[in-house]
Amino acid sequence: MSSNRPAAIFDVDGVLVDSYRLHFETWQRTAAARGIPLTEAQFAATFGQTNAQVISYLTGGKVTEEEIAAWGDEKEAMYRDLLRRQFPAMPCGVELATALHAAGWAIGIGSSGPPENLAAFRECWAASSLVDAWVSGEDVHHGKPDPEVFLLCAERLGVAPARCVVVEDSIAGLTAARRGGMVPVALTGTAPRDQLEAHAGLVVHSLCDLSPSRLGALLRG
Secondary structure (H helix, E strand, O other), X not given: OOEOOOEEEEOOXXXXXXXXXXXXXXXXXXXXXOOOOOOHHHHHHHOOOOHHHHHHHHHOOOOOHHHHHHXXXXXXXXXXXXXXXXXXXXXXXXXXXXXXXXXXXXXXXXXXXXXXXXXXXXXXXXXXXXXXXXXXXXXXXXXXXXXXXXXXXXXXXXXXXXXXXXXXXXXXXXXXXXHOOOEEEEEOOOOOHHHHHOOOOEEEOOHHHOOHXXXXXXXXX
């Protein structure tokens, strides 16, 4: 049975943690080790997708499941090491989560990353105890822009999709939120503002620009 309370679902990479450069560096290094050049434009086009989706894009699908798993494991282990050593929390993320919790909102995390990455994030992020539901890329069959990750998160929160706002930085994530019947809120950084505006109900430059009242207005609109 769904609750009528509102929910905020956050992506992690590029939203709660400024991990863009960490992911780019680790993808670039692991791709180079396999003789595959990776430009930042290529990386940006896949940001927010699952490892299997990214590797398939980079190789044109000419790779086995075993190779995908090995490459992904190598890349993510390197990423987690960097994350723990230099945790780059996004400004105002903890403050926003604290304000939402105090205002009675449910809080969820919907990430394409593996559960080990979410565990590393959970260790480092000061507001982790306020999160009511966690969903990783391993929990779903289809990555963003498919809405499965956010629909599963809403289900675990016990909140109807129409009562959920999703804070994302990627086009794939915003598309997933809209396809899931939720209100997409875009954070600039990964994609240009003009691209984000076509996919989001609200575009902001920082989490500092968000509040329970501002997000609540989107659900009432």
